[in-house]
Amino acid sequence: MNILIIFVVAMMVVGGCSKSDFPRYNERCSYTCSANEEYCNDKCKSLGAIHGSCTRKACLCFGLPDNVPTSSNPELCQE
DSSP states (O other), rough: OOOHHHHHHHHHHHTTOOOOEEEBBSSSOBBSSSSSSHHHHHHHHHHTTTEEEEEEEEEHHHHHOOOOESSOOOOOOOO
């Protein structure tokens, strides 16, 4: 976890990261996960992020483009 925080801070200092947040797939729902890092990493990369991780049962993406809708708090929706 500390490595992840150091990486995010370093990327922000260098300026290589646009935003890091929970992407939404509609007006309010975040991509859900259950500790599946590979799913979130793949999903985030498909949205243009540098990488992603499963945090608080939702995918958290790092380095997302500004045009991707996000939320600072994950909204888990029933499907």
